[in-house]
Amino acid sequence: MESIEKSRKILENPLIMKNVLEDLGCFDIERLRKVSKSVRNCIEIVKPDPKIRKIALKIEDSNFIRMDICSKFQENLSIFYQKNLDGYSVNRASFNGPCDLSKIFLTDFTQILKNQRVPIELLDIQGGSNDQFMDLILKNCSPKFFGQFQVQNLILQRLSDYQVFQILKFIDSKFLETITIMDALKSFSLDDYSKLDQWKMAKQLVIEGFSITTPIQNLEIFNFSNLDIKVPNLSIEDVIHLKTKFSESQTVMKLKINFERFTNPENIENFLRRPYSQKSHNSIWFIRIPNSQKCLHLNYVISRSFIFSRFDVSSIPEDAFPNRLGYQI
Structure with a gap:
């Protein structure tokens, strides 16, 4: 009984209590509060994290x-x-x-x-x-x-x-x-x-x-470095807007925009030219960003999403651009 009383008195010292609490989590701290009113008051003085x-x-x-x-x-x-x-x-x-x-x-x-x-x-x-x-x-x-x-x-x-x-x-x-x-x-x-x-x-x-x-063209989201969002409708004009904003941003590294309906997919090559790679489920473009050593990697997943990513020009295939100068935004 005497040893318990001594232990409790020790815990009523704020300097000692502070050292004890450094190694305790929130649940142990709550248990310690229940030892006595004096110990609880001491904990309140120390204010443990x-x-x-x-x-x-x-x-x-x-x-x-x-x-x-x-x-x-x-x-x-x-x-x-x-x-x-x-x-x-x-x-x-x-x-x-x-x-x-x-x-x-x-x-x-x-x-x-x-x-x-x-x-x-x-x-x-x-x-x-x-x-x-x-x-x-x-x-x-x-x-x-x-x-x-x-x-x-x-x-x-x-x-x-x-x-x-x-x-x-x-x-x-x-x-x-x-x-x-x-x-x-x-x-x-x-x-x-x-x-x-x-x-x-x-x-x-x-x-x-x-x-x-x-609406896509009213979104203020290009301060984020990574984005993954969904919209009900997406047009080719929206894609061009996102492409331009993506290239102008100094922050965003990846943007994935999912959609329920792409309103005019048949016009996509009129705006983006022929893709570098075209398969049954997706098409890929590499687009040079002006005045930089970066390029835009644009992945169109058919009927699902557009994914915009930023890469160093040195890391992409040599034949990625439609001409030697590179197709720029």
């Missing part, structure tokens, strides 16, 4: 939220928030009385991350059929906290364009590298996204499982 690597949120509706956390030490924890007839539960703990599940979840979420010092590698947020509940959660978010939320890779699933826009505003733009948007619930427009610093500074954009409604 929880060292969280990944967070996945599944927000089904106003009755259910799931949060999965992975720490630096490969520890995993799932937290379930569920509304019931008498109140609500958090994992196995039940609480009686009326509740706003969104505020309860956000309080915990803020508490868990408030001392996080390094960017989270991945934040994955998945909505559900009740987008009004997601709107409520976003309304209850504290801009003071979320405006400094450091995330490297962001995955947003089953959300509206408004919700994606609002979530992006909460992310620290200095750390965001990849934006992935999947399976949007409604018609999805990117019209206002170029105004966001988060959009301007991210390096990669992936859009999967749905088509965007913003």
Whole structure:
């Protein structure tokens, strides 16, 4: 009993506690909080980094939220928030009385991350059929906290364009590298996204499982180095526009544009000339970019996509261009 008391007294020393916490992940820190009130107060003084690597949120509706956390030490924890007839539960703990599940979840979420010092590698947020509940959660978010939320890779699933826009505003733009948007619930427009610093500074954009409604020639996407998007309709004029913007950009290295319908494929050689390679499933062009040692590799996958890539001229076949000077954009 005496040795336990001595151990507890040691842990109440902030200098010792700081060294102890350096090697602990968020789950061990939470366990240590439960030793005593004095130890918990000491932890609050030290403000340890929880060292969280990944967070996945599944927000089904106003009755259910799931949060999965992975720490630096490969520890995993799932937290379930569920509304019931008498109140609500958090994992196995039940609480009686009326509740706003969104505020309860956000309080915990803020508490868990408030001392996080390094960017989270991945934040994955998945909505559900009740987008009004997601709107409520976003309304209850504290801009003071979320405006400094450091995330490297962001995955947003089953959300509206408004919700994606609002979530992006909460992310620290200095750390965001990849934006992935999947399976949007409604018609999805990117019209206002170029105004966001988060959009301007991210390096990669992936859009999967749905088509965007913003016209090709209105898209502000050429600050990204890698792009993968889908549109409902694509014309040869759109392809020429993308080819020109791709060549002018100093940033974009690869652009894949998937389409549901290519409106005038029979005119493609009138605009792009004869391809270097033509097969039943795809055609390939090499196009010299003026005033550079780079060229555009354009791959048309029949009835599916156009893929624009940038290569050094020295790395392509000698007979890639229609003439010795090279077909330029």
